[in-house]
Amino acid sequence: MNIESVGVLGVGNIGTEVVTDLVLHGIKVVAFDLTKEILERAKTKVLKNIRFAPLLSKSAPRVSKEDALKHMHFTTNFADLSSCEFIIENVTEDWQVKKVVYEKLDRVMPSEVCFGANTSCISITKIGSVTKRPANVVGIHFMNPVHAQPTVEVIRGYHTSDRTLACLNQLFSQLNKEAIVVEDLPGFVSNRISHLFMNEAAFVLQDNVAPAEKIDAIFKKCFGHKMGPLETADLIGLDTVMHSLDVLYESYHDAKYRCSPLLRKLVHAGNLGRKTGKGFYSYPE
């Protein structure tokens, strides 16, 4: 049976992309965030994403602004999520924030509803442990631009049930996505490796081995990657990258995950990447 409504919790960078993908595929979305300003910004960005989606992917459905608006409800009222059949959570990569959110979700949502944690590094098993439904919690690691990426890393927590994976697969079939399911340890496969690249690239820049564009060019032109590590970090958001590195460091107590001082300095300076117009690169309006 098709999933008809999804609650999206947190509409920052990646949450906005998730809303875009759901609406493009005719799924109703209740999008929650803390302030009307954040929601308004997200709505504008979703509409722009939907409008230009065919440019990034020829097979992207064409959805009018009117239809898109009919499928989205932006709210600051947490209780509005309770009518949704599935939850995708995208809040800040901070355990204290996530913990509070999941405790609240567990109280508000009907017991059969599954939670997809869109986390970069935090253990899905740990997230499940603060709910009374650990079997219904699964990790979903979406990547940008969500609607143009056909494959998603999915993380099975210690208690994640086959029913929950089947439910997620149903949603993915509606989104034309394929899941690669991996087991649960902090950072999973993708970020445990990719954050080493991004962090070491920041160290290389800090040590004046090469400027940002040369570092990225080596990854693109020599390794054939679509994007270099520094532009990827700018796209994700330097604050998110820093938080993820801190989670990895805390989880493994391994020095290889210590965050580059340059990366931390840029975050403290408010240069968070594309979303603020400046990070390792500058992005004119």
Added chain:
Amino acid sequence: MAETEQKIKEAISRFILDSINLRDLKEDDHLFETGIVNSLFAVQLMTFIEKTFAIEIGSDDLDIENFKSIKATSEFVLKKNGRIAA
């Protein structure tokens, strides 16, 4: 006409170069295939074109061929402005 086209090319080129911190770009360089920019940049480019040249990009225009290079983008802008035949 040639002067207008040149100005459009310069504006597009400046925007792209500012965005990706490159020093030089030829008007025929394929922006996306060569990896000069990634597909996400396309949305930024669309927004820039609409704002700078006061045109509206319709759903039929959303073909990467229209924006694959500085030259192609410039021709698209001229066409939308009715300066060259469609």
